[in-house]
Amino acid sequence: MLVRNYKFRLYPNSDQEKKLQNNLNACRWVYNRFVEMAERGFVTRNDMNYFLTELKQQEPWLYNYHSKMLQMISTQIDGAQKALMRLHENGHKAGKIRFARYDEYRTFTYNQSGYKLEQSGGKDVLHLSKIGFVEIRKHREPIGEIKQIIVTRSKSGKWHACITCENTICHIPKINFSKVVGIDVGITNFTYDSDGHQTPNPLNLKKMLKPLARVQRKVARRQIGSQNRKKAVRWYQIIHERIKNRRKDFQHQLSTIYAKNNNVVFVEKLEKGNMVKNHKLARNIMDSGWSAFCDMLNYKCMLVEVSAKNTTIDCSRCGNVVPKSLAVRIHSCDKYGLVLDRDYNASRNILQKGLRIFGISLPQELRKVTPVEIENQSMKQEEATGLVQ
Numbered sequence: 001m002l003v004r005n006y007k008f009r010l011y012p013n014s015d016q017e018k019k020l021q022n023n024l025n026a027c028r029w030v031y032n033r034f035v036e037m038a039e040r041g042f043v044t045r046n047d048m049n050y051f052l053t054e055l056k057q058q059e060p061w062l063y064n065y066h067s068k069m070l071q072m073i074s075t076q077i078d079g080a081q082k083a084l085m086r087l088h089e090n091g092h093k094a095g096k097i098r099f100a101r102y103d104e105y106r107t108f109t110y111n112q113s114g115y116k117l118e119q120s121g122g123k124d125v126l127h128l129s130k131i132g133f134v135e136i137r138k139h140r141e142p143i144g145e146i147k148q149i150i151v152t153r154s155k156s157g158k159w160h161a162c163i164t165c166e167n168t169i170c171h172i173p174k175i176n177f178s179k180v181v182g183i184d185v186g187i188t189n190f191t192y193d194s195d196g197h198q199t200p201n202p203l204n205l206k207k208m209l210k211p212l213a214r215v216q217r218k219v220a221r222r223q224i225g226s227q228n229r230k231k232a233v234r235w236y237q238i239i240h241e242r243i244k245n246r247r248k249d250f251q252h253q254l255s256t257i258y259a260k261n262n263n264v265v266f267v268e269k270l271e272k273g274n275m276v277k278n279h280k281l282a283r284n285i286m287d288s289g290w291s292a293f294c295d296m297l298n299y300k301c302m303l304v305e306v307s308a309k310n311t312t313i314d315c316s317r318c319g320n321v322v323p324k325s326l327a328v329r330i331h332s333c334d335k336y337g338l339v340l341d342r343d344y345n346a347s348r349n350i351l352q353k354g355l356r357i358f359g360i361s362l363p364q365e366l367r368k369v370t371p372v373e374i375e376n377q378s379m380k381q382e383e384a385t386g387l388v389q
């Protein structure tokens with residue numbers, strides 16, 4: 001079974017937008033009733049849905065909303081409850097489920113029924129029961145049977161539909177190792193791969209820090225509750241969304257390139273603990289960027305994680321151990337005179353480690369000397385001869 005999610009932008013007219021927002025309000029209201037219930041002790045999904053039918057009798061306006069949508073809220077609470085219990089069992093401090101505020105509650109779910117993708121007047125429309133036909137911009141055709149639609153409102157007020165499709169035709173791809181690559185991750189270079197390509201980190205957040213600070217000052221200066229402050233808060237959210245979009249766009253483009261050119265991609269397992277130790281300030285940038293990038297690679301091609309142990313200190317040609325501190329950017333092994341970028345060396349190690357997992361020996365190309373090395377090597381030789389003289 002192949003499950004795919006597609007996210008499309010919705011373009012509701014003002015009437016539909018009101019209806020969508022009303023949907024959110026109704027869901028939030030029910031959600032908060034369930035939270036009240038959960039405060040008194042653990043509740044099952046059945047308890048909640050039984051309570052929902054009672055609620056509907058007291059509050060007939062709830063009948064104006066898609067009933068399956070309201071039922072799906074119990075799933076949300078159920079998940080949250082279980083997550084909290086797990087935290088508690090593992091000895092973490094676990095609070096309780098909080099009431100949702102207006103701007104925190106931004107999704108509702110149509111599960112199994114109440115939706116249809118159609119065409120009307122040359123436009124793609126999404127029919128949602130109790131809402132109507134909402135214009136949808138499909139940038140690709142969803143494949144398979146639609147199982148669920150999650151409608152979300154972003155912080156800046158855009159509407160999207162996340163469509164979950166199930167495909168029964170499942171083809172298990174045969175693993176092909178003809179095109180493989182190892183990737184090392186970093187701060188200055190987002191990726192450095194074993195083919196010698198490097199991609200600089202776009203550092204989207206860093207670039208936007210100034211405008212962010214400017215808007216933040218505006219928010220701080222304006223009076224609480226005023227219309228102008230609300231406007232500034234919206235600007236702030238728009239900038240944040242833009243950062244998010246740019247980062248995502250970058251990750252998608254890069255992961256697509258890797259997936260198109262390779263069958264298998266090897267990366268090192270990222271240890272959260274190590275990252276804090278090593279990179280401190282840059283952690284946030286890494287954190288959000290890297291795991292998302294790997295997730296994309298994982299569904300676009302085959303991604304294999306290898307242990308990060310010794311990938312930076314081992315020599316990728318002879319296996320000699322060359323200890324170096326973080327500040328040393330060049331790997332230089334005396335045994336066969338291999339001199340190359342530290343991250344390049346690491347990515348070659350990652351590739352070799354990965355191939356070893358599958359019992360495949362080192363490809364011939366890796367043993368060859370790349371032009372980068374030759375350049376460095378001759379430089380080194382010149383240095384050496386200089387010393388002799």
Ligand SMILES: [Zn+2]
Nearest residue numbers: 315318320333
């Ligand atoms: Zn070596």
